[in-house]
Amino acid sequence: MKPAVKPAAVFAPWEDENETPLIRFDGVTKRFGDFTAIDNVDLSIHRKEFYALLGPSGCGKTTLMRMLAGFEAPSEGTITIGGQDMKGIPPNRREVNMMFQSYALFPHLSVWDNIAFGLRRSDMPKDQIGERVKEMLRLTRLEQFARRKPHQISGGQRQRVALARALAKAPKLLLLDEPLGALDAKLRQDTQFELMDIQEKTETTFVIVTHDQEEAMTVASRVAVMDNGKVIQVDTPPRIYENPKSVYVADFIGDVNLIEGRATLKDAGLASLTWAEGAPEIIATAGEGLVNGAKATFAVRPEKVAISAERPDDRNNVVHGRIHDIAYLGNLSTYHVEIAGGQIIKAQTANNRRLSRRSFTWEDEVWLSWTDTAGLVLAG
Structure with a gap:
């Protein structure tokens, strides 16, 4: 008999009360005149995390990052890195590096010299700089481009040069401000996995600012969803998606049906x-803070809604409707179905048959159904 294989340990230091976070925000508020950009934020980020600050433009995520980097100071509260209060410590005195969306490469310098630039101005002995640059070139798979200038390489390669330069000084913390925003969709997707691989190899703590939900959900160990200067929810990507704590998070992350x-x-x-006169009540998992008789919203993801020509008998949640529109997405089709009161519900199905053999089309009458635990009833 073969010995049992021990499962790999799950990376979740935030669940261990004995783990000390690398970064702490305690009651941090940032005001610009009368405008409050960050409103009493508490956050903990652990070593080796790939942590995402996610939210719409103007929500405060970049201001949080700039305070971490030392470019802005909190109006109230404290920020600690490695247990040290960052008050009054300038950016160049912090073990933090930042990678900007523009990459900020020196156009007249080669890839090699761009990576070496910061090292030459550090305390690193000159005879060690060359080996460190080679290590960064290997890590980012840029060896063959070392002597080229930034304009002679692709956008994805320039992104890797900026990353190599940021990691060369081995910071405790790397801040990434919309680092993939300039890349096209396919290259951005490929680069997300490269970032994850490099972060895992270097064991550097990454904090990424993004408004791209898919990017945050792909790369991050945890996601902090922000709105109007507040952190609304912090959790792992699966929990953010499956168990949003509020209507705002449910609506912001992915596609969702909402019924009030x-x-x-x-x-x-x-x-x-x-929810509608004459319509059957909806049964679902109860969210936090629900009050009997109070206004609430039912949230269910389109892929959890089944669509059928006949009324299913094995589910409590069944509604009748008519197909109003169909979005064909190649591997998926999303059916927009009008139900009682003019409400539109989306049901998503995998396209495992050719288009000509599919069951439903525009104006067909159909039944939508879902299990009791497929969705959530959320307060508000």
């Missing part, structure tokens, strides 16, 4: 939603 109504708490962690 009144909540009634039930047994076994469930709740019901009364």
Whole structure:
């Protein structure tokens, strides 16, 4: 008999109360005149994390990053890195490096010299600089481009040069400000996985600012969703997607159906939603802070909604409707179905048959259904 294989340890230091975070924000507020950009934020980021600050433009995520880097000072509260209060410590005295969206490469210098630039101005002995640059070139797979200038390489390669330069001084923390925004969709997707691989190899703590949900959900160990200077929810990507704590997070992350109504708490962690006159109540998992009879919103992802020509008998949540529109996305089709009160519900199905053999088309009457635990009834 073969010995049992020990499963790989799950990386989740935030769940261990004995783990000390690398970074702490305690009651941090940042004001610019009368405008509050960051409003009483508490955050903990652990060593080796790939942490994402996610939110729409103007939500405060870049201001948080600039305070970490030392370019802005908090109006209130404290920021610590490695247990040290950062108050009054300038950017060049912090073990932090920052990679900008523009990459900020020196156009007259070669790839090699761009990477070596910061090392030549550091305390590193001159005879060690060459080996460190070679190490960074190997890490980012740029050896063959070492003597080229930035204009002689592609956008994805320039992104890797900027990353190599930022990592060359082995910072405790690397800040990435919309680092993939200038890349096309396919290259951005490929580069996301390269970033994850490099972060894992170097074991550097990465904090990325992005408004791209897919990017944050792909690369991050945890995501902090922000709005109007506040952190709304911090969690792993699967929990953010499957268990949003608010309507805002459910709506901001991915695609979702939202139905407003009144909540009634039930047994076994469930709740019901009364939502349209004459329509059957919706049964779903109860979210946090629900109050009997209060306004609430049911949230369910389109891929969890089944569509059928006949009424299913094995589910509590069943509604009748008519196909209003169809979005064909190649591997998926999204059916927009009009139900009671003119509400549109989206149901998503995998296209595992050729187009000519599919079951539904525009104006077809269909039944939509989902399980009791497929969605959430959220307060508000």
